[in-house]
Amino acid sequence: MTFTLVPPAVRRTFVAATMALLAGAVAAPYVAVPALAQDKPKIAPQAQTPVQPPRLAPQGPASVADLAEGLLGAVVNISTSQTVKGGEGPGAVPMPQLPEGSPFQDFFDDFFKNRQGNKDGEGGGGGGGGSQKVQSLGSGFVVDAEKGIIVTNNHVIADADEIEVNFSDGSKLKATLKGTDTKTDIAVLQVDPKGKKLTAVNFGDSNKMRIGDWVMAVGNPFGLGGTVTVGIISARNRDINSGPYDDFIQTDAAINRGNSGGPLFNMEGEVVGINTAIISPSGGSIGIGFSIPSELAAGVVAQLSEFGETRRGWLGVRIQPVTDEIAESLGMKSAKGALVAGVIKGGPVDNGSIQPGDVITKFDGKDVHEMRDLPRVVAESPVGKAVDVLIVRKGVEQTVKVTLGRLEDGEKLSQDEEDKPAQGEGDSGAVATASVLGMTIGELNDEARKKFEIGAEVSGVVVTEVAPNSAASARGILAGEVITEIAQESVSSPKDVMDRIGALKEQGRKNALLMLASKSGELRFVTVRMD
Incomplete structure (x- = not known):
């Protein structure tokens, strides 16, 4: 890199000019620009109103001492x-044996x-x-x-x-x-x-x-x-x-x-x-x-x-989220609300006012945006209160009125229901099977009930096998589960299942909404791709 020295005479001239400019800047708020023509008047310094700084948003309380x-x-x-x-209670963890002089000795001593x-x-x-x-x-x-x-x-x-x-x-x-x-x-x-x-x-x-x-x-x-x-x-x-x-x-x-x-x-x-x-x-x-x-x-x-x-309100339903696939299967414009997967026997809505497959979108005037909103708004409602519930049933909105029970009583009722022994009785008949959506399905007879330990209160079509990497497998369907409804229509035989799937395909549906029952009768909904 080459450095060029400025001649002394030029340096002196530059320094003098600079000092003059600085002196003028201190004396007045503006520096006057020299006129190009000598006969033009010079601009006198003008009084300037101080510029107000921009107002800033509050930065929090000055102090929280008071x-x-x-x-x-x-x-x-x-x-x-x-x-x-x-050291003797259930789940007690023994003190680990550490080498002499281990740097972790103090840590474990304090922990235990x-x-x-x-x-x-x-x-x-x-x-x-x-x-x-x-x-x-x-x-x-x-x-x-x-x-x-x-x-x-x-x-x-x-x-x-x-x-x-x-x-x-x-x-x-x-x-x-x-x-x-x-x-x-x-x-x-x-x-x-x-x-x-x-x-x-x-x-x-x-x-x-x-x-x-x-x-x-x-x-x-x-x-x-x-x-x-x-x-x-x-x-x-x-x-x-x-x-x-x-x-x-x-x-x-x-x-x-x-x-x-x-x-x-x-x-x-x-x-x-x-x-x-x-x-x-x-x-x-x-x-x-x-x-x-x-x-x-x-x-x-x-x-x-x-x-x-606590004395919380209780609706007496089992619910699950509404996914995009479920919303499409039910003819809903968007995925919102809580899908009713089951109704507890003896509960407040066991009278048919709310049914499996209904989607609850509003409860007592409060929107239910997602599944977890419903338990909270129901629990906060008084026991015995009559409330309006907005539901979507088979694609149609309607309002039903229900009277709430008490959650603590409902929990005991649900537990008693789960503790009931399964009855191994059922109608006998020839075994008929079919393959659909990656599942092998069959009639729910005595042999199937015994093999999969399915209670007598469960009805529908049993899933006997699920093919790996199939549409059904991807949705977590397991052998031993029972298909009770397809697109909110009951099925009782493999032929019913095939007919319902065929009808949905003719309607241009991409997903089939299945209601499945576990061996104990607990219900859930899944959507299975049909293509």
């Missing part, structure tokens, strides 16, 4: 103890001395053989100061022999268990309100919370005591497969071990969620926490406080 100060007294630390038989754990890692001490006390820590909050009602997670106090509530001022009270709900992981405790003046907080409306709204979590991470963290709502309606009513709020407010059961506040100081679970490969917060929305929690807390148990 908000936190008023709420810390209502948030409690929960300590439980449980007597366990160390602190085995007690919960969803987001609440845990405590205890180890060795014989009976011992195992400690567990979690969080909670007061919702009724006059009655001493405290809310927490069920997994925080599960199997506890003793429960102690620790308040922010250092005082402690023994707590009794009012009720629990394992489906939503909520527990309600009670302390003697005469023993201390309590501060309570109220539930807010979680439905009003939007993605991006600021929230504040308060709890007892790692047993440190009242700790405040702030973040936003990252997502809504999360399903983490923890229960039938999953509808979690996701937040990036730091939630760690010990935060379970603590409140998630909005910026008005209302509880919009109960912090319950985290996703973390390390055990600490990585900004993915989940809270039970107050819309779901408030009703459960009210029932547990009043009755000591």
Whole structure:
């Protein structure tokens, strides 16, 4: 690279000109451009209104100190103890034998001395053989100061022999268990309100919370005591497969071990969620926490406080998702709603008001966008309430009215039905078989019932064999299942099956909707490609 030196005279001229320009720039807001003709007047500097900077969107609360100060007294630390038989209980894991001086020795020593754990890692001490006390820590909050009602997670106090509530001022009270709900992981405790003046907080409306709204979590991470963290709502309606009513709020407010059961506040100081679970490969917060929305929690807390148990509405149907293939088979424009796969005998809709094959798209005025929406809206409805249900039956929308039963009674009824022994009786007859859609099908006679252990209450056409890599195999159909309906029409013989498949092909259908029954009579729908 070649460098060219500037002559000294030129350098001096350039420096002088530059200094003059800089001096002019300091003296006036604008630098006047020299006129090309000498007789033109020079432009005088003009007064300039200062340019206003662009307004920025609010960047969050300037401080949550005032908000936190008023709420810390209502948030409690929960300590439980449980007597366990160390090292001898079912599922106990033996201490691994490690080489002398192994770097993992301390890790395993700590782990096996602190085995007690919960969803987001609440845990405590205890180890060795014989009976011992195992400690567990979690969080909670007061919702009724006059009655001493405290809310927490069920997994925080599960199997506890003793429960102690620790308040922010250092005082402690023994707590009794009012009720629990394992489906939503909520527990309600009670302390003697005469023993201390309590501060309570109220539930807010979680439905009003939007993605991006600021929230504040308060709890007892790692047993440190009242700790405040702030973040936003990252997502809504999360399903983490923890229960039938999953509808979690996701937040990036730091939630760690010990935060379970603590409140998630909005910026008005209302509880919009109960912090319950985290996703973390390390055990600490990585900004993915989940809270039970107050819309779901408030009703459960009210029932547990009043009755000591939940009293949920019950429809008495078995359901499954509506896939694109099922929607096409039913003549629906889009895949939405919950497909009724079966009706429980003795249930609220055993009168024929709702039938297998119906698709429920709206319940009591609330849209059912997907299958998991239905159990939640039904459970939140009062027992005995008469509601309108919008269904699609054979491609036609219609509204039916049903009266809800009680879920807890329905669960017992369903269990009794499943426990009934199968009756091995059936009509005898010659075995006729056919091959269709990769399945070998046959009449459901005594021999077939005995071979596949199919109960007498199941009727239809039995699948005796499924060809590998066939359309039926791809949909998970198994030998021993019974085809009871095709395209919502009953079938009782292999000929019926062949006729129905042929009719669907003539109509230009690409998929056949099959209702299948297991040997115990449990129903499900599958769609099988016919080409």
